[in-house]
Amino acid sequence: MFSAQGPSLRELAIQALSSVERGYDLLAPKFDHTPFRTPESILGATADALRPLGPFGQGLDVCCGTGAGMRVLKTLCQGRSTGVDFSAGMLAQARSAHPDAQWVRADVRALPFVEAFDLAVSFGALGHFLxxxxxxxFTGVHRALRPGGLFAFPIAAPPPIASGTYWALLGFDMAMRVRNAVWRPPFVMYYRTCSLHAVRDELTAAGFTVTTAPLTALGRRKDGSPRARLVLARKAQTP
Structure with missing residues (x-):
């Protein structure tokens, strides 16, 4: 599951008993050698799906981590791209890997941008929010986008209840809930709280018009439906 360059079991245990911010600060130097880093297949499929909708001007990676999403923005955006995260450790790694980008430390629940970007992306971050x-x-991303701007992120189809993946994710979420009930500070990381239906409703309430596109490059389930879709949330043009 982890490469030789990844964190040890002891290091993971220490991180899991920390807050989200402190945990990711500790994990940052080895994060890219863990399964938690967004795979290249997802980054590539997202870029391919967005390319016909561009080109874009300024790009924003929300919860950028070590900067993997910057690879997508650089291929799609003509202007300078920005990554925002609240982990100083993650931002240090991102800044080292992509010195030509702009990096901002902030709580993304209160994004400090107003109509500054044409495209915002996010990868693997929604499970860190209740x-x-x-x-x-979502309201902050909407505010950060210029009129007509687009917020895009991949979301996986729920695994079938008879699959091992379903029960593994259920077990992980239950373990995390028990951990947060008995230990402080909390570490929010849940895999089963971001259904497409709920996310679509919340984006609509924030002012977006929401569509989705199948990421067929990531494969299909047995019933023929895509394993993942790209959520496309569009901010309205100024009247």
Missing amino acids: PAERPAL
């Missing part, structure tokens, strides 16, 4: 926190995140 459902009650997502409206603030």
